[in-house]
Amino acid sequence: MSSHATMEHAFSLDAWMGVRLQRVERALEAWITADVPQGLDHGAPAALVEVMRYAVLDGGKRLRPLLVLAAHEAVAPVGKPCDEAALRAACAVELIHAYSLVHDDMPCMDNDVLRRGKPTVHVRYGQATALLAGDALQALAFEFLTPPDSAVPPAVQARLCGLLARAAGSAGMAGGQAIDLASVGLPLSENQLREMHQLKTGALLQGSVLMGGECAQSSSANAAALGAYGAAIGLAFQVVDDILDVTADSATLGKTAGKDADNHKPTYVSVMGLEASRRYALALHAQAVHALDGSGLPDTHALRALADMVVHRAH
Numbered sequence: 484m485s486s487h488a489t490m491e492h493a494f495s496l497d498a499w500m501g502v503r504l505q506r507v508e509r510a511l512e513a514w515i516t517a518d519v520p521q522g523l524d525h526g527a528p529a530a531l532v533e534v535m536r537y538a539v540l541d542g543g544k545r546l547r548p549l550l551v552l553a554a555h556e557a558v559a560p561v562g563k564p565c566d567e568a569a570l571r572a573a574c575a576v577e578l579i580h581a582y583s584l585v586h587d588d589m590p591c592m593d594n595d596v597l598r599r600g601k602p603t604v605h606v607r608y609g610q611a612t613a614l615l616a617g618d619a620l621q622a623l624a625f626e627f628l629t630p631p632d633s634a635v636p637p638a639v640q641a642r643l644c645g646l647l648a649r650a651a652g653s654a655g656m657a658g659g660q661a662i663d664l665a666s667v668g669l670p671l672s673e674n675q676l677r678e679m680h681q682l683k684t685g686a687l688l689q690g691s692v693l694m695g696g697e698c699a700q701s702s703s704a705n706a707a708a709l710g711a712y713g714a715a716i717g718l719a720f721q722v723v724d725d726i727l728d729v730t731a732d733s734a735t736l737g738k739t740a741g742k743d744a745d746n747h748k749p750t751y752v753s754v755m756g757l758e759a760s761r762r763y764a765l766a767l768h769a770q771a772v773h774a775l776d777g778s779g780l781p782d783t784h785a786l787r788a789l790a791d792m793v794v795h796r797a798h
Contacts, residue, residue, distance in 0.1 A: 496788035500549060507548045510574050511539055514627065527619070534608050534616040535623070539581045542599030546720070546793070547580050547691040548573035553785035554695025554709050560781070568635040568698040572643055575624040576691045579651050582620035583687075585613050587660065621651075642697050650690025659683025663748065671749040677718065684724070685717025692716070692786075708778030712771045712786060719767035720793050725750040726760050727796065768794040 517532040555569040588595040588603040589610060596606050605613035628635075628643045649655055659682030666679065692713030696706050729752050751760040771790045775783040 494784040494788060496785070496792065499785055499788070503549060503552050504545055506570060507545055507552075507573055507577070508540075510570055511577065514574065515539060515623070531612070531615060531619060534604060534612055535620055537607065538585050538604050538616055538620065539578065542601065543577070543581070545577060546789070547576040547688060549789060550688060550691040550713070550716075550786075551576060551695040551698070553789055554692045554713075555698045556695075557709070557778075557780045557783050557786055558696050558699035558701040558705055566698065567633065568639055568643070569695060571627045571630065571635065572647075572691075572694045572698055575627040575643075575647060576687065576694065578620045578624035578627065579647060579656075580687060582617040582624075583651075583656055583660075585617040585620070589613060592660070592664065639697065639700070643694055646690050646694050646697060650686045655682055655686030655690070656684075659686065666749055668747045669749070671754060673754055676749055676751065676754050680718060680721040681714070684721040685714060688717035688720055689713030705778060705780060708774050708780065711774035712778075712790075715767045715771035715774065716790055716793055719764050719771070719790075722751045722760055722764045722767065723794060723796050725752050726757065726764070728752070729757065764794050 515532065515536050517527045517529045551573040552569055555566075555572075559566075584598055585604045587593050588598055589605050595603055597603065601607075603613075604616060608616070624647065625644055628647065629640050633640070651657065653661075659679055662679045663683055666675075671679070689710060690713070692709045693706060696709045701709065728750065751763065755763065768790055772787060775786055
């Protein structure tokens with residue numbers, strides 16, 4: 484057996500995830516508070532912070548933070564612990580993801596009542612409060628990336644903010660959601676569906692990978708490899724989500740199963756069929772692995788294992 488295969492065999496994703504998820508959860512718990520920020524004379528309203536915490540804590544797979552940390556470790560010297568920039572970036576992308584779910588679940592968009600196994604934020608707290616909580620989470624994400632008196636170099640802070648803004652904005656997640664809303668009940672080609680989901684879902688997942696690399700100040704070659712990996716995994720995640728929407732139940736998903744079909748939304752299953760969608764997910768997995776194979780990155784074990792986890796949810 485080759486040394487590479489031996490290392491792959493020895494790597495435990497569960498053990499790797501356990502340590503990092505605990506670190507992320509502790510940070511989110513500590514940082515989403517009504518405490519008075521440095522330089523201000525008052526903190527956030529406690530009632531609003533309660534809703535923000537409800538939206539973020541105690542639920543979710545935390546895939547995006549894990550991708551940030553895995554990409555950081557792939558670029559950073561072997562054995563280097565997670566630094567402040569990577570942890571802050573990991574938490575920031577989770578806040579952006581959480582805010583998007585709060586808004587997407589509202590009656591003006593997807594009108595869903597279940598998220599992460601519990602009532603959606605607008606069901607629990609009302610629509611106006613849900614809207615404000617989502618807005619506040621989005622802003623807090625950028626506060627996480629720009630802390631005062633931080634060990635994170637200002638240039639790195641700026642690049643992280645740029646990556647996250649582009650992934651979340653009109654050329655990323657928000658733009659993809661706009662296309663999604665405009666496509667209800669309309670026939671889409673496979674290419675049109677791909678373009679929509681590259682923005683709606685893929686952009687933030689790819690952005691998470693790129694932010695992790697930026698925290699370790701990756702070279703342009705490393706950033707290109709991470710970008711190719713992130714693009715493939717971002718699209719694969721959506722393909723698998725579409726598969727699970729028709730093959731899993733609500734209890735397993737933690738959200739309402741079959742909702743896309745009920746709302747006449749185009750999905751990979753409706754456009755390509757179930758078996759073709761499964762084959763496409765595996766092809767995207769192969770693309771992600773190929774990007775890592777040619778990257779020259781010193782430690783890609785976690786990124787490879789996360790790719791396996793994303794795709795094999797539906798196999």
